[in-house]
Amino acid sequence: MLVTLKEILTKAKQENYAVPACNIDNEHNLRAAIEAAEEMNTGIILNTTPVANPDLESFGRIAVDFARCSRVKIALNLDHGKTFEDCLLGIRAGYTSIMIDRSLLPFEENIREVQEMVRICHALGISVEAELGHVGVGEQYHTDGHQAFTRVEEAVEYVKQTGVDALAVAIGTAHGVYKGTPQIHFDLLHELKDALDIPLVLHGGSGTGDENLARCAREGINKINLSNDLKRSAIENLVKEDLSGNAVYQLYPLLAEGFKHKIKHYIRLFGCEGK
Numbered sequence: 001m002l003v004t005l006k007e008i009l010t011k012a013k014q015e016n017y018a019v020p021a022c023n024i025d026n027e028h029n030l031r032a033a034i035e036a037a038e039e040m041n042t043g044i045i046l047n048t049t050p051v052a053n054p055d056l057e058s059f060g061r062i063a064v065d066f067a068r069c070s071r072v073k074i075a076l077n078l079d080h081g082k083t084f085e086d087c088l089l090g091i092r093a094g095y096t097s098i099m100i101d102r103s104l105l106p107f108e109e110n111i112r113e114v115q116e117m118v119r120i121c122h123a124l125g126i127s128v129e130a131e132l133g134h135v136g137v138g139e140q141y142h143t144d145g146h147q148a149f150t151r152v153e154e155a156v157e158y159v160k161q162t163g164v165d166a167l168a169v170a171i172g173t174a175h176g177v178y179k180g181t182p183q184i185h186f187d188l189l190h191e192l193k194d195a196l197d198i199p200l201v202l203h204g205g206s207g208t209g210d211e212n213l214a215r216c217a218r219e220g221i222n223k224i225n226l227s228n229d230l231k232r233s234a235i236e237n238l239v240k241e242d243l244s245g246n247a248v249y250q251l252y253p254l255l256a257e258g259f260k261h262k263i264k265h266y267i268r269l270f271g272c273e274g275k
Contacts, residue, residue: 002067005075005097005127006165008043009199009222017271018202018217021045021077022263023227025052029234030063032256034070036263042272043073044263045097045223050078050086060093077129079225087117096126099168103131107154114162122163129201129223132158133170152191159196166199166223173204182208186219193220201225206232210269217270226266233262 012019022033024046037044046063053059060076067074077097078090087098100117102110114130121128133150150169159167169192172184192200199222205213206228213224237258243250267273 001070001073002064002094002096003043003073003075004125004165005045005077005129005223008045008073008075009166011043011275012222012272013199015275016218017275018213018221018224019043019045019272020205020263020266020270021047021079021201021223021225022230023047023049023052023079023225024063025049025059027062028252028256029230029259030066032260033263034066034072034074036260036267037072037074038070040264040267040273041072042267042275043075044267045075045077047077047079047099047225047227049080050082050089051080056086056089057093060090060095064094075127081117084113084117091121091124091126097129097165098126099129099131101131103133103148103168103170107158111158111161114164118163127165128163129166129168130158130162130164131168131170131201131203149185149188150192152188152195155192156195159198164198166201167196168201168203171202173202173208182212184208184212184216186215189216189220199223205229205266213266214269214271224266224270226263229266230259230262234258237261 024030050056063076067076075097076095078095079099080101081087081098082101087100090098098121100114102113118128132155133148171188200220201223202216202221203225205224205226234255238254
C-alpha cells in the first residue's frame with residue numbers, strides 16, 4: 001500500500017529502528033525492492049532521483065502503481081529535488097514524499113525555499129524531507145568528509161521554521177564510494193536526537209559499514225539511504241554466473257536477485273523486519 005514517508009518514519013522513531021530507503025531506477029529493481037519488503041514483512045522507502053530517472057514523471061507513476069498493489073507499506077520519495085520544477089514533477093507523478101535539497105544555500109535562504117515546498121506538499125498530504133549541513137561526495141571524503149556538519153542549534157531553529165517531517169543530517173557520511181574511512185560522529189547524532197522531535201535521516205549509507213549503520217539505527221537514525229551497495233550486490237550476483245548461450249536471458253533476474261538480497265540484509269541489520 002502507498003503511504004507517506006511520515007507514516008513510516010513516525011513508527012520507526014517510536015520503536016527505535018531505521019528503514020532502508022533504496023534508490024531504484026528501473027522496473028527490475030523496483031520489483032526487487034518491493035519483493036524484499038514483502039518477504040521480510042516490513043515497510044520500505046523507495047527513492048528515485050532526477051539524475052537517475054530523467055523521465056521522472058513516467059517512472060514515478062509506474063512506481064506508484066506497484067506500491068499501491070503491495071501488501072506492505074511503501075513510501076515513494078523524490079530524492080534530492082534540486083530544482084522547484086523537479087519537486088513539482090514528483091508531486092504530479094504521485095510521490096508521497098519530496099526531499100528538497102537546499103543544503104548548499106545559506107541558512108536563511110535554505111529555510112525560505114524549504115518553507116515554500118512544505119506549504120505546497122502539506123496542503124496535498126505529502127511529506128517533506130530536507131537536509132541541513134552538507135553530506136558530500138565519497139571520492140572527496142579524505143579531504144572534506146568532516147566539514148559542514150549539522151549544527152544542533154541551527155537544526156532546532158530550522159525544524160521550527162520549516163515544519164519539515166524528516167531531517168537529513170551530516171554526521172560523517174558521504175554519497176558514493178568512499179576514499180578514506182567513514183567516521184560517524186555518534187556524539188553529534190545523540191545531541192540531534194535529543195534536541196529534535198522528528199525522524200532523522202542518514203544519506204550516504206553505502207560503504208559506511210554494517211557496524212556503523214546498525215549503531216546509527218539503534219541510536220537515533222530512522223531512514224538510511226542506500227544506492228551504491230545495492231547496485232554492487234546486483235553486479236556481484238551477475239558476474240558469478242555463466243551466461244553463455246541462452247543463459248543470457250537470466251541477465252535481469254540475476255541483477256534483481258542480487259539487489260533484493262542486499263536489501264533484505266539491511267532490513268535485518270536496521271531492526272525493521274516484521275515491523
